[in-house]
Amino acid sequence: MAKQDDLWTRSRQAAYAEITRVAMELFLEQGFDGTTIDQIAATAGISRRSFFRYFGTKEDIVLGDLANQGALVREILESIPVSVPPWEALREALWRVDGEGLQSEVALKIAKMMYETPSLRARSIEKHLQWQEQLVPNIRLRLGVEADDATDPAADAIVAGAIACLDVAGQIWARSDGALDLAELYDRAVRAVGHPG
Template identity: 50%
Template sequence: MADTPSLRERARRAARAEIAATAMRLFAENGFDATTVDQIAGAAGISRRSFFHYFGSKEDVVLGDTEALGESVRAALEARPDDESAWAAIRAAFLTIRPVDKTQEEQLTLARIHHEAPSVRARHLEKHLRWQELLAPDIQRRLGLPPTTTPDPRALAFVAAALACFDAAVDAWYRSDGAEDPEQLFDEAVATLRG
């Protein structure tokens, strides 16, 4: 039987989702920078302290749990067939984090915040550095590089390039107002690097 979250964990997830939805509504109405943690807490009917029980910062509302997402991408990457190329494997791993629970309008709001809010962009870059360390070992193996105690710079560069392609695709999708296909944009960016 699969692990079923406890009642407490389900309640925590529901509260977190409700706070995030409230925050996203306020971000859409007022802008990210103009919305304060106190406003989010007040609109959600919680204290400022309770907000920080669920989120480390206002930026974390937008970015989600970057540690958990990174771990899920790492697990998805490691689960790919051993003979799959590094590019195919990392592409498939990235696809596992598509926000299937959000409407296109909600996804565009998130992308706009990523695009416009300097504090979110800075936090996003921190996430990329952590993800490079997480994903590099499997990429290093797939590139046929010998195992090392610290990630090979070539594997780190590969992951950094893949993340840059991912970001470029999302940014282009946002600028097209959701009309472009982000997967195709990612593939085009990768093809340019590999060409």
């Protein structure tokens, strides 16, 4: 039974990856709003109903991995010694996940599409709020507060600030057609909100 479950999981992952690949090609070719779920399903060789077994919305195709990245950031953050101050620990965790390969030509096209499409922008903010929930407990510990103490706003403010700085840096990076350095933009944004970075 375990082999059968593994086979089913691998088949599902392969289908998910293929639908994502097909959809992203369509999005980059004809725009996010110009691409329909029916087109994606037809091009991927599946039914509309099957599409919804893999994705809740069209936006989830572009941003589905963002939730997984939040879990990775949390794991990395938890591996960084608690003695490392909050802003430095967040920067290290964010850049270990986001810094690698983010500045490719395809990533630039995806970033532009995201920042120019209101529904993608809204979904991105929603995913980043999920990140915040995952990261705040560790930042509380770094501040000497109990991980489940929701009465002190400091950890929430720091995490929200770091995520906002990442978002602003990404937006400016996309606007510059990738000419500016994303990490430097992030550091400048952090300094602008009052942290020496």
